[in-house]
Amino acid sequence: MIPSNPQNNQSAPGRAPVWQHELRQAFTRPHELLAFLGLDPATPALRAASLRDFPLRVPRGFAARMRKGDPRDPLFLQVWPAPQEDETAPGYVIDAVGDLHRVRGAGLIHKYRGRVLLVATGACAVHCRYCFRRHFPYSEQLAARERWAPALAEIAADPGIEEVILSGGDPLSLSDDKLAELVGALDAIPQLKRLRIHTRQPVVLPERIDERLLAWLDTTRLQTVFVLHANHARELDASVAEALQPLRRRGIPLLNQAVLLRGVNDDVESLATLSERLFECGVLPYYLHLLDRVQGAAHFDLPEPRAQELMRMLSSRLPGYLVPKLVREIAGEPAKTWINWQDGISPQAD
Incomplete structure (x- = not known):
């Protein structure tokens, strides 16, 4: 479990806060997240989208709440760059809310x-x-x-x-x-x-x-x-x-x-x-x-x-x-x- 008591989240004077350290450790490479979760990168459904315009970023503490080995885990699905992202769908636009x-x-x-x-x-x-x-x-x-x-x-x-x-x-x-x-x-x-x-x-x-x-x-x-x-x-x-x-x-x-x-x-x-x-x-x-x-x-x-x-x-x-x-x-x-x-x-x- 990640300690989250504010008293436990303090860094030594002059050092960056704990949350910034955790943020620097976030997963940013798809293959590393898959390895952490025990998922096979050769699975067609787990081919990553291009990530050219919207890269991957997942804190390790959040990834730890995902079920290992489950490509349908609801937390994983929210952050995984599925190949469908590269497809164009009618009615889906750049500025969706104006x-x-x-x-x-x-x-x-x-x-x-x-x-x-x-x-x-x-x-x-x-x-x-x-x-x-x-x-x-x-x-x-x-x-x-x-x-x-x-x-x-x-x-x-x-x-x-x-x-x-x-x-x-x-x-x-x-x-x-x-x-x-x-x-x-x-x-x-x-x-x-x-x-x-x-x-x-x-x-x-x-x-x-x-x-x-x-x-x-x-x-x-x-x-x-x-x-x-x-x-x-x-x-x-x-x-x-x-x-x-x-x-x-x-x-x-x-x-x-x-x-x-x-x-x-x-x-x-x-x-x-x-x-x-x-x-x-x-x-x-x-x-x-x-x-x-x-x-x-x-x-x-x-x-x-x-x-x-x-x-x-x-x-x-x-x-x-x-x-x-x-x-x-x-x-x-x-x-x-x-x-x-x-x-x-x-x-x-x-």
Whole structure:
């Protein structure tokens, strides 16, 4: 088990944090990940995609949660560059959610009323193969440290913006010094009320929740919300549950966004177990996204009627607070689009 108590994640003075060391050890070569998992690289289904535009990256701790010798393991499928990625599928595009049409400045995306998204970094601890930003031009649209000023000025000049969403990539890929500086600058904008952090790192790299991170979180006046990303209950082992405890003790709301993925969680048992395990870890199921139709990810997609059927079964099995909202993001729409799955039933709303 990976130790995830913040006290155990500290490095000696002057040395890099433990999480950065773990990140440097991540798998980046397909044959090394296959060898670790005892999988035969000669298997046709395990031929790797080109990786030219979207390389492999898997933390070793996350790989350790995968079943050895199982090419259909739901965690493995999320990160393995399947050969279908190199195929062109009609209707699957580079900018699946219309981000590039809503960019206001360096890394600032304004889609929805009252809140803006700040692309703080292009780096992630893990490269999920269904990522809707796998083709995003991070080199052109990034609120890097030397380019924060224009984005912050845009936010300050718009009194209707009350919430900033830190995204990426994964914003927790930034060092704590940089994050503290950025959040301090956001603190100084009077109309801002909330800070939302969209991150997968506490799930795939629980060492990231350490004392340095908690220190700058303790200094902000902004109401802070963490939106995590887990798609399967086996992602949430004891190290993840332990890592989330300091956030819970600080009263920080923890929400989860999952993506409905073929072969990963496209059955009611997987979805129900995920919701229950999230709640055990102090996290509320928030959204279940239909796949964003990004080029290279068509093999993960499910028909909408199947998603609706799964939600009906899930609703009949779980209390209402454990049933996530089924949504799709449609480019140009003013909010997430809720997918109606209640026709013909009367789900409980307890």
